[in-house]
Amino acid sequence: MSQNVQGTRSYFLWVFLGIITLGICFIVYNLLNFLDLDEHHNRYATKENAPSTNSQAWLMVLLCIFVPVVGGLIALYIKYSKLHDHLAVYQGAPNIPDGLSIVLISLLLSLLSAGIVFFYFEWKWQHVFNEHNRWHARQETQGTR
Ligand SMILES: [Zn+2]
Numbered sequence: 001m002s003q004n005v006q007g008t009r010s011y012f013l014w015v016f017l018g019i020i021t022l023g024i025c026f027i028v029y030n031l032l033n034f035l036d037l038d039e040h041h042n043r044y045a046t047k048e049n050a051p052s053t054n055s056q057a058w059l060m061v062l063l064c065i066f067v068p069v070v071g072g073l074i075a076l077y078i079k080y081s082k083l084h085d086h087l088a089v090y091q092g093a094p095n096i097p098d099g100l101s102i103v104l105i106s107l108l109l110s111l112l113s114a115g116i117v118f119f120y121f122e123w124k125w126q127h128v129f130n131e132h133n134r135w136h137a138r139q140e141t142q143g144t145r
Pocket residue numbers: 040044048050086132136
C-alpha cells in the first residue's frame with residue numbers, strides 16, 4: 001500500500017477526492033505535499049548529503065491565503081525546486097522540472113488552458129517523491145540488519 005512508507009501518496013486517489021469535493025481535497029493534498037517535504041527534511045536531513053527539502057509548509061499556506069496568485073506561484077516554485085534540487089544529487093533518480101520551469105509552464109498553460117499537462121507534472125512530482133521515499137525506506141531496513 002502506498003501509505004506505508006512516509007511521504008508516499010496515491011496521486012489518483014487525491015485527484016478523485018479533489019473532483020468529488022469540488023477542489024477542497026486539492027488544497028488539502030497540496031498542504032500534505034509541503035508537510036511531506038518538511039517531514040522528509042526532519043527525518044533524513046542528517047543522513048543524506050543532499051539539499052534540504054524543508055519547504056516551511058505553513059509559510060506557504062499563509063502566502064497562498066494572503067497573496068493568492070503570486071503566493072500560489074511562489075509555493076509552486078518551492079514545491080518543485082525543493083524536490084528537484086534534492087533529487088538532482090542522486091544520479092539516475094527520476095526527476096521533475098525545476099521550480100522556474102514549472103512556473104513558466106503553468107503560466108503558459110493558463111494561457112492555453114491545457115491543464116492536462118499540469119496534471120501530468122503533478123502526477124510526476126508525487127511519483128518521483130514516492131520512489132525516493134521508498135528508496136529511503138529500503139536503505140533504512142538494510143541499515144538495521
Ligand atoms: Zn531524500
